Amino acid sequence: MAATQPRTSQTTLFGLLCAGFVVTGIGTVIAGPILPTFIARFSLTDSQASVFFTVQFTGSLVGVLASSAITSSRGYKLPIVLGYLTMSAGFASLYAGSHAWALLGTAGLGLGYGLVVPGTNLSMAETGGAALLNIGNFAWGAGAVACAPLIAFSLHHDFLPAFLHSCAAFCAALVFAFLFTRFRHAQAAQPRQNASTSSIQTSGTLTIAMAALFFVYVGVETSLGGWSAAHTARLAHGPANFATIAPMFFYGGIMSGRAVAPLILPRVKEARLIFTALATISLGTAIVLFAKTQGVAMAGFCIAGLGCATVYPNYIAWFSRWYGVRAKALSALMFSLASIGAAAVPRIVGAVSTLAGSLRIALTIPLLGTVVMICILLALRRRVMF
Numbered sequence: 001m002a003a004t005q006p007r008t009s010q011t012t013l014f015g016l017l018c019a020g021f022v023v024t025g026i027g028t029v030i031a032g033p034i035l036p037t038f039i040a041r042f043s044l045t046d047s048q049a050s051v052f053f054t055v056q057f058t059g060s061l062v063g064v065l066a067s068s069a070i071t072s073s074r075g076y077k078l079p080i081v082l083g084y085l086t087m088s089a090g091f092a093s094l095y096a097g098s099h100a101w102a103l104l105g106t107a108g109l110g111l112g113y114g115l116v117v118p119g120t121n122l123s124m125a126e127t128g129g130a131a132l133l134n135i136g137n138f139a140w141g142a143g144a145v146a147c148a149p150l151i152a153f154s155l156h157h158d159f160l161p162a163f164l165h166s167c168a169a170f171c172a173a174l175v176f177a178f179l180f181t182r183f184r185h186a187q188a189a190q191p192r193q194n195a196s197t198s199s200i201q202t203s204g205t206l207t208i209a210m211a212a213l214f215f216v217y218v219g220v221e222t223s224l225g226g227w228s229a230a231h232t233a234r235l236a237h238g239p240a241n242f243a244t245i246a247p248m249f250f251y252g253g254i255m256s257g258r259a260v261a262p263l264i265l266p267r268v269k270e271a272r273l274i275f276t277a278l279a280t281i282s283l284g285t286a287i288v289l290f291a292k293t294q295g296v297a298m299a300g301f302c303i304a305g306l307g308c309a310t311v312y313p314n315y316i317a318w319f320s321r322w323y324g325v326r327a328k329a330l331s332a333l334m335f336s337l338a339s340i341g342a343a344a345v346p347r348i349v350g351a352v353s354t355l356a357g358s359l360r361i362a363l364t365i366p367l368l369g370t371v372v373m374i375c376i377l378l379a380l381r382r383r384v385m386f
Helices: 004-029 031-042 051-074 077-093 099-156 160-179 184-195 204-233 241-264 270-290 294-308 311-323 326-356 364-380
Strands: none
Touching: 004 031, 004 077, 004 099, 004 160, 004 241, 031 051, 031 099, 031 204, 031 241, 051 077, 051 099, 051 204, 051 326, 077 099, 077 160, 099 160, 099 241, 099 311, 099 326, 204 241, 204 270, 204 294, 204 311, 204 326, 204 364, 241 270, 241 294, 270 294, 270 311, 270 364, 294 311, 311 326, 326 364
């Protein structure tokens, strides 16, 4: 009985973390499907609209740094509780009526996301490695996929504020649930880490390479998902309102890939899987760039999303495995750079789009990002086995 109770507690906690990741997925990607509405409502250029991504993921950076500081002394529970409390306020403020309030709500979502994600991901990595991370991030993908059609449906039926307030209420309910949940497995994982050593000899070069991978990957994913609706809306042969669901295809690809990843990982070498995934992202992005119709563009975004599915969970799993007990100390650096990538790269895409007068040209930037990641990983293979 005594052994069963901690296991039940871990199962309950994992269920709550997954439920939280669903609404976190919505909050993380909501700027993309709602962006065409903000562009029209506030008369924004692409460069001005890209500020929403910068504000959100700058808030995420602050959240990551705060999460690291709190986790080192108080564990995972407090930053996760504070994160969902902040996300609740962000959802409630997002459509309050003015450009300033929309930016403030976006910042709140970013801050909450930054507080929640590091502890959730690391606790899953410590408990079950890449397989459990893919399951947890599948839940995130479910929220991300649902976001675009929910926004489109809410706009069509004129109850977007009600939808956003429902998300705020769900976050508030999570705060209450986590307050009465014990984070035993996060504390129990530490002795296992202390007892083990990293499987490779880490170095400053490896740390720089890992930091670059975190920065570039999250920037690529956020750019493709964030600008998918705006890009698709500008293509011919399709209604503009239909383009609102374009992010659904991108994040649907991510969710589908993560659903099958736990079955594939034991049978395929990690390096081969990741190189194949990055090639798939490149293929999907190339299809988007050459697409003339909305249907082809959405297919390209779906393929790119499928490629994205396993990349980030595997990066986190490698980081946790290679650095062992030091991963917790270095997590602030890695997740901070991921947030900076999410803030900077979509902003660059928007600025290039305004300067060049073409969002299509600007979307070559995430394609270049996948090439950079392939080059980094090819260089890493000479130093580490993965």
